[in-house]
Amino acid sequence: MPEAPASPRPPSVGLQFTVRIGDLPADLLAVVGFEFSEALSCLFRGKLALASPDPALGQASGSDGEQVSNPSPSLDQILEQPVELAIWQDGQLLRRFSGVVSEFARGDSGHRRTCYEVVVEPPLWRLGLMHNSRIFQTQTPDAILKTLLEERGIVDTVFDLKRSAPEREYCVQHRESDLAFLQRLAAEEGWHYRFDLDADNPPLVISDHHGDAVTLPQATCNATAGGSTRQPAVFQFSYRERVRAASVVMKDYTFRNPAYALMHESNAAGMDHQREDYQHYDYPGRFKNDARGRAFTQAKLEALRNDASVASGRSNRPDFAAGARLPLSSHTQDDLNRDWLITRVVHTGKQPQALEEAGGSEPTTYHNAFEAIPADRNWRPQGLDRPLMDGPQIALVTGPAGEEIHCDEHGRVKVRFPWDRYSQNDEHSSAWLRVSQGWAGGQYGFMALPRIGHEVIVSFLDGDPDQPIITGRTYHATNTPPYALPEHKTRTVLKTQTHKGEGSNELRFEDEANQEQIYLHAQKDLDLLTENDRTEVVKHDSHLTVENERISHI
Structure with missing residues (x-):
């Protein structure tokens, strides 16, 4: 700026x-x-x-459209x-x-x-004018936020973080403004943002604590001060306690450790004035390990209670600013004479004499209305709702150039979504996506990996754009079925394709009346193993053709 x-x-x-x-x-x-x-x-x-x-x-x-001098x-x-x-x-x-x-x-x-x-x-307002869908991979939340800010020329952002956030394997901005995405991501991490409005270039400060908040000069509480800035004072100050959630429990699941109860609880302190059984439980917690679970749960609790203890007041101090620490004195209730963290201020000024028609009889006045919380509390922003995926989406399987099958040890593959305009259509197009199989047990079941170029149907766990999973495959105009349709509509086919070669293996069932057939084709070898007896009954002819040797051991 x-x-x-x-x-x-x-x-x-x-x-x-x-x-x-x-x-x-x-x-x-x-x-x-x-x-x-x-x-x-x-x-x-x-x-x-x-x-x-x-x-x-x-x-x-001019009024008629012509250019005017000066x-x-x-x-x-x-x-x-x-x-x-x-x-x-x-x-x-x-x-x-x-x-x-x-x-x-x-x-x-x-x-x-x-x-x-x-x-x-x-300048951050400009991010609200940008609407986008894109994928961030293996990046820390602060790196993602820096990208959003720098795209709009905001390069002087200060990240004041006591706890570093780990990389997010897969983080999606989906049909939301850059500003909404930034605010959502920051709130998930328990980060707030504020501005140094008194600077030439008001820097954006993103932080997870208030320990370095600017301490204002002590404010005197004086109910008779009025609106003149010649006597700086707080002339109205009240304190409010609200009943809020007393604890937060969050749970999630990871396929890497499916039997582990990934659950964390955080309890509020100082519950003398309210019941302690008001529990906020949520699933999924959007974390995949204990460290993230503990941090997310604590941040959620502090966000839910960010207005549990709130002071509000009015003053004629223009230096009051959101995020500043305010020492208060001279209040009639001694327990309110303490440090407060200002969370909101509305400044109002009137200078009617600037309009010469007003005659200049009214004085210039300034006052503000503010809210604050005890300075020893952590203020966290309330989490914003993440976008919900309306339903399954189509995607194409991707991978490195020259490869046909690209997967990891879990049988996961990578895809490119049609809406992802930043994708290079390679092995970096997305994070690894799990693939739903027809049967999945402990080293038994069904396994058929989608290959590069295949069209797949992607669903999203709990509608979360950050948790895609492949639940189906579809043919399209380029990838057509093994046999022409509807001509061969009675055939049920399992047909593979030789990897980086010509040929296929095939198991085919023909269900046309009077033409029923089971066809088995091995592109190279066919090995049959019977652990015990084998019975074969042929009710008509049997033909065997061996074009080379036949060896039998009995």
């Missing part, structure tokens, strides 16, 4: 708001009012009411341009909010001023 333009310094008297957009002149726009909301794991959003002596901002031509700034000089809103007190900068313009509206015109409205959002 381009660096936000520096806001002009106002006269050093009183409370004032200024704004600067892109390369527009510093004195072109005046702030009439604003509402700016920020929260953990949410896009910040500011709605700015502005006024300008130029009645034609965003309009580069045209007003056009829309491309406003939309998606960096913007900075600044709050000043007696010429000193108290707080600034930096982002990009995502919306611009022109309102009514007065005698001297025209009203405009601008919406400010972070």
Whole structure:
């Protein structure tokens, strides 16, 4: 994102708001009012009411379409341009909010001023405009998130993680926006994100803890402070306790260790004020080993309880920011005089004198409404619903060039989905997919591997795009049945193809009336083993043709 333009310094008297957009002149726009909301794991959003002596901002031509001399700034000089809103007190900068313009509206015109409205959002907002389906393989979650961010030019992201996340063998973004996928993946890992709005280029911070949260100057609780920033204070503060889940149990299954009970439980502390038997159980837990299970279960519990103990208040402190640590003092309830972690803030400012028509009689005011939790709690975002696969999908089996059969020790194969536009149609097209067989026991059953180029039907366990499994095979226009249809519709056929050669083995059943037949063809050798007696009854003729030697041992 381009660096936000520096806001002009106002006269050093009183409370004032200024704004600067892109390369527009510093004195072109005046702030009439604003509402700016920020929260953990949410896009910040500011709605700015502005006024300008130029009645034609965003309009580069005259009313009849001809070009005018000295045209007003056009829309491309406003939309998606960096913007900075600044709050000043007696010429000193108290707080600034930096982002990009995502919306611009022109309102009514007065005698001297025209009203405009601008919406400010972070560069991360652009990920919500991108909708995609793709596969990430053997990548860590933070590497996946970096890819999403860097594709949109967000390269200054800070990953502040105490616990490193292992690679995900197979992770699918399916018919969801880049932003929804990023938020879903981060929430699964128990990561939150926040913005340093007071920076020139507000960096995105993705973290799994709050230990390094910026500590604000101590806030004094004063119910009579009012809205003047000359007396910084918290003038309303209340505390709420909610009954929430007391424990989380999550279970999953892995074919690598099918008998193992892959189940983990996490219990909340400090349950003196509520019952402890409110348990949240879920399956599948989306983990395949104990380390991930413990982490996911704890993160789930903390997410379900992220609003169990919440304070809300109002203040005139512009420095209050989501993710900051707030030491509170002078509250009448002594147990509330402690450190709090701010989770949400809505900033509101009014500067009516920016509209000359208003006469300038009303003062400039600022206040905010905020929410916070005890600073010793871990705030985790609530998990987002993953996309559900509506049903089975068609895919083509893939593998290395020059190979016909490609599998691993579990009989798994790789495929390419028609929607995967990033696939190279090789052995890297997907992760290994298990293949459903007609019969599967302990070293007995049926085994027929799909070969490269075969069309298969892929289902998804619990509708999870990250857990595909091959449940069927189909012919298509290129891969046709062994015999022409419907001409040979009475034949049931098991026919193979020689690997990297010509020929086949075949077992065929003909069920046409009066033509019934069982046909067996071995491309090379046919070995029969009878462990005990063998009985053969021929009710008509028997013919044997041996074109070379015949040897019998009795």
